[in-house]
Amino acid sequence: MPRLPRVKQELYTKGGIITERDPDFCIVRLRMPAGMISPAQMKGVGEIAERYGIDQVHLTTRQTMEFPHVDPSKLEGLLSELEANGTPLGAEREEIVNVTACLGSRNCKFGIIDSVGLAKKIDTEFFGKELPIKVRIAISACPNGCESERLNEIGITGIRRPIRDPGLCTGCGTCAHYCREKAIRVEDGIIVLAAEKCMECGFCIMPCPFHIIKGTDPQFRITVGGHRGRHPKIGRHLITVNTEEDVLRVVEKIIYWIHRQASTGSLLPEQLDELEFDTFKREIAALV
Ligand code: SF4
């Protein structure tokens, strides 16, 4: 005789509650923008897990945690304790799911933008918004792309272009040595930049012994239509913007565009041409 847990059925309709292989149990996924969690919250997660008989907590690819093998009759109490701990229920359906980010300029020496702060702002504005398809948003604070942001429906990369004063350059070649893309070469004592090879990582700026390479202000390169999983795709470049406010405006427009035009049942990369991506790109360029 199968067990019939007493559970409020509306709890099952929430994103973040996933039916387990054993359908008498479920998985509970948490919301953790940028994968950041304080020691106190982490302790709280551990204590809650123990109280609810969870012996293993799983760390997910989207920088959050999930509790496997949860008894659905205990969901109500579990969810309210998680909420009080500041680690509320996450998302996993056709909606905006946990926003991921690398540590960025707060901690990484290569970081160009504050990816963690931006992820939290995007989460506050858009997390859990229901859409025809699942939308993943990821942020890497430099073109090293540690967060594989271009393999997400919306990817954001921090970039910075080097600016040299050719009149002051000694042609020592130090910057060329540091450029991993071989985008700089010294010709007759003069630095030449191959713009098509430059990834705008800004790594050549700091090592110049004469401090004559300046960087542009940080910028945010936004891609759309990336995907991992069964059919990986790299997102297409949509626009590059100058401020976090511009990023939020563009993300809002992308979400509205998906909400209005995308259809359920196929992936965003497959739909981009049908959704008239190039027209959308021109519309976005006119807005920012
Ligand atoms: S993407 Fe860049 S800034 Fe982010 S962790 Fe990697 S190297 Fe650091």
Ligand code: SF4
């Ligand atoms: S910004 Fe990066 S890729 Fe471009 S020239 Fe400098 S080091 Fe090379």
Ligand code: SF4
């Ligand atoms: S490191 Fe500075 S001085 Fe040396 S080649 Fe590069 S820009 Fe010129």
